[in-house]
Amino acid sequence: MNPYLEQCQVERQKRQTDPVDSADQQRRALEWQRFDECGWPNTRLEKWKYTSLSSLEKLALPTALVRDPGFVMGSQDFLRADGLVISWVDGQIDLENSSISELPAGVEILFWSTMTPDERDKFAQLLVQSRRLSALGALNGALLSEGVWIRVSPGACLEVPVFLIHQTSQSCAMHLAVVVEMAVQSQLTICERWMSTRDQPTHVNLVTAFHLAEYAQLTWIKAQQGGNGSYHTAGLWAALLGHAQLRLYPFGLAGSLVRHDIQVLLQQPRAECTIRGVYRVCDREMQDFHTSVEHLAPHCTSDECFKGVLDGSGKAVFNGQVRVALDAQKTQSQLANHNLLLSEKAEINTKPELEIFADDVRCSHGTTVGQLDENQWFYLRSRGIEMETARHLLVHAFTREISDAIPHAGIRDVMNQWLGDDCYGA
Amino acid sequence: MLQIKELTASVGDKEILKGINLNVNPGEIHAIMGPNGSGKSTLSNVLAGRENVTVTGGSLLWHDKNLLDMEIEERAREGIFLAFQYPVEIPGVGNVYLLKAALNAQRQHRGLPELDAMDFLALVKEKMKLMEMNESMLYRAVNEGFSGGEKKRNEILQMAVLEPELAILDETDSGLDIDALKIVSNGVNSLRSPTRSMILVTHYQRLLDYIKPDFVHVLAGGRIVRSGGPELAHELERDGYAWIAESGAYGVGL
Ligand SMILES: Nc1ncnc2c1ncn2[C@@H]1O[C@H](COP(=O)(O)OP(=O)(O)OP(=O)(O)O)[C@@H](O)[C@H]1O
Ligand SMILES: [Mg+2]
Numbered sequence: 003m004n005p006y007l008e009q010c011q012v013e014r015q016k017r018q019t020d021p022v023d024s025a026d027q028q029r030r031a032l033e034w035q036r037f038d039e040c041g042w043p044n045t046r047l048e049k050w051k052y053t054s055l056s057s058l059e060k061l062a063l064p065t066a067l068v069r070d071p072g073f074v075m076g077s078q079d080f081l082r083a084d085g086l087v088i089s090w091v092d093g094q095i096d097l098e099n100s101s102i103s104e105l106p107a108g109v110e111i112l113f114w115s116t117m118t119p120d121e122r123d124k125f126a127q128l129l130v131q132s133r134r135l136s137a138l139g140a141l142n143g144a145l146l147s148e149g150v151w152i153r154v155s156p157g158a159c160l161e162v163p164v165f166l167i168h169q170t171s172q173s174c175a176m177h178l179a180v181v182v183e184m185a186v187q188s189q190l191t192i193c194e195r196w197m198s199t200r201d202q203p204t205h206v207n208l209v210t211a212f213h214l215a216e217y218a219q220l221t222w223i224k225a226q227q228g229g230n231g232s233y234h235t236a237g238l239w240a241a242l243l244g245h246a247q248l249r250l251y252p253f254g255l256a257g258s259l260v261r262h263d264i265q266v267l268l269q270q271p272r273a274e275c276t277i278r279g280v281y282r283v284c285d286r287e288m289q290d291f292h293t294s295v296e297h298l299a300p301h302c303t304s305d306e307c308f309k310g311v312l313d314g315s316g317k318a319v320f321n322g323q324v325r326v327a328l329d330a331q332k333t334q335s336q337l338a339n340h341n342l343l344l345s346e347k348a349e350i351n352t353k354p355e356l357e358i359f360a361d362d363v364r365c366s367h368g369t370t371v372g373q374l375d376e377n378q379w380f381y382l383r384s385r386g387i388e389m390e391t392a393r394h395l396l397v398h399a400f401t402r403e404i405s406d407a408i409p410h411a412g413i414r415d416v417m418n419q420w421l422g423d424d425c426y427g428a
Numbered sequence: 429m430l431q432i433k434e435l436t437a438s439v440g441d442k443e444i445l446k447g448i449n450l451n452v453n454p455g456e457i458h459a460i461m462g463p464n465g466s467g468k469s470t471l472s473n474v475l476a477g478r479e480n481v482t483v484t485g486g487s488l489l490w491h492d493k494n495l496l497d498m499e500i501e502e503r504a505r506e507g508i509f510l511a512f513q514y515p516v517e518i519p520g521v522g523n524v525y526l527l528k529a530a531l532n533a534q535r536q537h538r539g540l541p542e543l544d545a546m547d548f549l550a551l552v553k554e555k556m557k558l559m560e561m562n563e564s565m566l567y568r569a570v571n572e573g574f575s576g577g578e579k580k581r582n583e584i585l586q587m588a589v590l591e592p593e594l595a596i597l598d599e600t601d602s603g604l605d606i607d608a609l610k611i612v613s614n615g616v617n618s619l620r621s622p623t624r625s626m627i628l629v630t631h632y633q634r635l636l637d638y639i640k641p642d643f644v645h646v647l648a649g650g651r652i653v654r655s656g657g658p659e660l661a662h663e664l665e666r667d668g669y670a671w672i673a674e675s676g677a678y679g680v681g682l
Contacts, residue, residue: 376480377516378516380479380500380516382518382521383477383500384477384501384509384510385501385529385590386504386533386537386590387526387530387533388501389499389501391529392501395518395525396518396521399519399520399521403519
């Protein structure tokens with residue numbers, strides 16, 4: 003057993019002496035057993051071929067129960083938009099810096115730590131598929147430390163986004179879960195931000211489940227901004243009923259190793275899913291996106307585009323699956339992945355995988371790997387623009403198409419800023 | 429101020445410039461004409477410092493400094509401006525941002541403070557009026573979706589804002605309608621001064637009716653095969669370039 007898992011064992015023992023919720027203990031035991039059967043991910047497995055967890059294995063990361071007293075909250079000025087803020091430190095809710103004491107009508111927010119045994123049971127059920135996306139999902143089930151359950155009632159349309167702001171104060175591991183249940187015709191925007199404010203080893207192991215009923219609309223934006231030594235593994239599973247719309251905007255901006263497994267099921271006719279993502283790596287960083295969109299009913303639409311910027315010795319993996327079931331006629335699906343390689347040492351493994359069983363469909367996919375455009379480079383420099391600035395401008399321009407697609411103006415502006423200084427207006 | 433001596437240059441392993449000699453003094457306007465593929469754009473690019481053109485011999489002096497030792501952006505800041513034959517589209521970078529960054533880079537180089545946003549906008553708007561350009565173009569991405577003529581006007585707008593000492597206009601007139609040609613020429617003429625020089629690359633005499641050159645050169649086969657006054661342009665308009673081949677002036681390899 004590796005040092006990481008040895009520490010996990012210690013954490014398990016701790017949990018078993020918690021005030022007893024026997025059903026919860028039982029679930030954890032089963033999940034641990036399942037994890038044992040799956041085994042720690044290694045590069046001999048197809049899904050982990052290019053992504054090695056060997057450096058995480060060596061870290062014995064405890065679950066943090068008390069925040070480092072020297073910790074100073076990172077600035078939240080970026081929250082120019084009004085919203086409901088749920089602030090987290092080391093994977094625990096920080097109510098003092100949250101703004102959820104008064105919730106708008108139609109939304110309910112529950113935390114795992116204060117749920118009844120009954121609620122925990124339902125919460126776990128809503129996460130079953132999310133936890134099956136990888137062995138780390140089972141580990142999450144065994145070691146879950148906190149979670150949030152957001153329920154939006156029928157017809158409720160939240161005008162302000164819900165922000166989930168995560169920071170860390172020390173070296174630790176966090177096993178967290180998010181469930182969002184969108185009732186019929188409800189609307190919500192969620193924005194997650196993940197920071198590890200100091201360069202200390204941290205591991206976030208996250209599972210997320212989105213359940214969208216008929217005509218529900220959910221927009222989700224995620225900014226992953228980890229420091230040196232930050233590990234982030236996340237499984238996101240979403241199921242859409244008829245006419246539901248899901249928009250996902252994951253931005254992997256920094257982190258030692260970031261892995262996303264995303265699976266979206268379009269279960270009923272006219273469900274729609276849009277995914278616009280960016281990954282950006284520099285020296286010794288790794289980003290891995292495994293996505294899978296399943297068309298299970300006719301007349302559904304999916305449109306996915308990821309852009310990657312790879313610098314230094316950075317590595318990235320993009321694996322985009324689209325499956326179209328036999329009776330999912332009239333499916334429309336697009337899948338694109340474009341990469342900008344800025345260094346000879348950088349590495350990208352990109353693979354679109356289409357499995358189409360229906361015959362009356364419109365599906366397209368395209369992948370590119372390229373360098374900075376020589377003409378644009380020359381043009382900018384011929385106007386007196388410094389090399390570094392020219393490069394920065396062109397890189398930002400490349401990813402800007404993705405951030406510009408974010409519907410919420412406030413969040414879009416911030417994301418543009420994070421992708422590079424604002425280089426559009428004067 | 430610009431001295432080109434026996435300049436040879438190649439792209440890949442193809443030699444394109446085969447010994448160019450040209451002196452440009454302050455205030456002078458030189459027109460360069462010549463058949464397609466003769467090396468006019470290559471010469472323009474060499475002056476601006478394009479990296480895919482390799483200088484294989486000769487010398488390039490700018491105010492007695494070796495131009496070949498200077499980076500692309502350094503040349504720009506030292507007052508050399510190239511209006512591209514094919515202006516480049518840069519989606520995602522705003523036109524106004526580029527203008528501002530370029531102007532401030534140059535001001536910084538000259539030890540001047542950055543222009544604040546108000547002064548900058550006032551300056552740009554004044555120059556846009558001169559070019560009869562719609563202000564909305566400022567807020568579009570650089571050249572993206574601009575028509576051919578709009579792109580050319582945008583090049584001259586940049587020139588008007590940057591006020592270079594040497595402007596190289598590579599076929600700025602092609603693709604312009606008759607009215608636009610007048611507007612662009614007016615823009616260029618408004619920048620004429622005893623200290624500012626220009627190299628106009630063109631295929632047509634018409635541009636030279638609006639912007640009177642001091643000298644006209646014929647570039648063919650990588651060499652300047654003839655130089656003269658404005659009357660040479662009229663002659664070329666009438667006779668074309670067939671005489672070059674007949675006279676053997678085209679040189680070896682073409
Ligand atoms: N990147 C390149 N690779 C190969 N050949 C090139 C390249 N750039 C220019 N050339 C060649 O160099 C020669 C000179 O080209 P250049 O663009 O300088 O001509 P020009 O005189 O500007 O022509 P035009 O009047 O058509 O604009 C041409 O034969 C062209 O094909
Ligand atoms: Mg040319």
